[in-house]
Amino acid sequence: MPLPSLSSFFLGFVAGCLTIILLLAIAAVSLTRSGDIYGLGHWKLNIRTPFPSMWMNLGFWTRDDGTAIQHFDEAARNMLRQLLQAAGLLSNSSSSSSSSSSSSSSSSVAVLDVGFGCGDQTVALAELINASTRPQFRYVGLTLNATQLQEAQQRLDAALSHSTQDPSSSSSSSTTTTTTTTSLNLPKASSFQLYQADAAQPTSWPPTVLSSVTSLADASFSERWLMGLDCLYHFSPSRKPILTLAARTLHANVMAFDLILSDSASFWQTLAVRILGFVLLCPWRTFLTEREYREQLVECGYDREQIEIRDVSDHVFGGLAGHLRKQDAVLRPYGISLTAYALVGRVYEWFDRTRVLKGVVVIGRVKRKSQ
Secondary structure (H helix, E strand, O other): OOOOOHHHHHHHHHHHHHHHHHHHHHHHHHHHHOOOOOOOHHHHHHOOOOOOOOOOOOOOOEOOOOOEOOOHHHHHHHHHHHHHHHHOOOOOOOOOOOOOOOOOOOOOEEEEEEOOOOOHHHHHHHHHOOHHHOOOEEEEEEEOOHHHHHHHHHHHHHHHHOEOOOHHHOOOOOOOOOOOOOOEOOOOHHHEEEEEOOOOOHHHOOHHHHHHHHHHHOOOOOEEEEEEEOOHHHOOOOOHHHHHHHHHHOOOEEEEEEEEEOOOOOHHHHHHHHHHHHHOOOOOOOOOEHHHHHHHHHHHOOOHHHEEEEEOHHHOHHHHHHHHHHHHHHHHHHOOOOHHHHHHHHHHHHHHHHOOEEEEEEEEOOOOOOO
């Protein structure tokens, strides 16, 4: 094969240089035409991944001392802490309810977490209940979303890789957010199992998922819990299948944050709420009154005398709506739009003002087996 002539090589070199110059010119024109070259668009270059947190629930926006929480991740973690405290699972918790007893760190705990998000909830739960100090701990998490499952597994793996396995430095009372770069006190990796599955329809679960879930019924676990943190109102066709499985098959108590319909809601308010829920892909009858909610829990197998429903709306809707307004304002200069979230914020402002829907912490306990 003949070698290219010197002139051909030179022409090719020049053509390549001109092509590079043309591409750079196009990029420069694109930048300058899109706005001030010295604006804030380069924020994208300064982002570090993975993000410190990827929490997602409505949040509990008040600390124990009554001060307001300003950051979403802290509020979301605090909501989880409120559930665990109501369930008596925090090692330092003391419930005011006579039907709830504090769980010491000597108790073995099994948790079925439906809708676990992107991993922060999983890691924080194990940390807050001092799972590494307990004789046994088993966690099974279910999510519908494959992307969230992947993110959660990566976040959990990172947390486990930084785990000190030293229970002496654990602090279950902390409400601050822990990132995956901080040393944590977590149990061994085999204690956690995360799956993609429809928690609302147990009959659709593959054998692997069903086996993992039913393993939580092991009598060696003195504390067995179903946890639904800000997700059960999305369950289609209803909450009943997962609640029934938890109560009758796993003999597990339930702790949840959920939304219930006000007893005083007018016909038009109720209709508006149902239409809103339908738009958000919730079942038409998902929002129940407190009486209906209690009856559903009893029907599923929970002890009527050991059902607690506590209205925490004062600590939820207003705080979240305010946070969405602030986030929209501070991110707008960077060209980041929160239009969809801002609209959701208006809805929560309406909830906060009218209380047509109430945010509640729910604890339901199964009857103890006779000895």
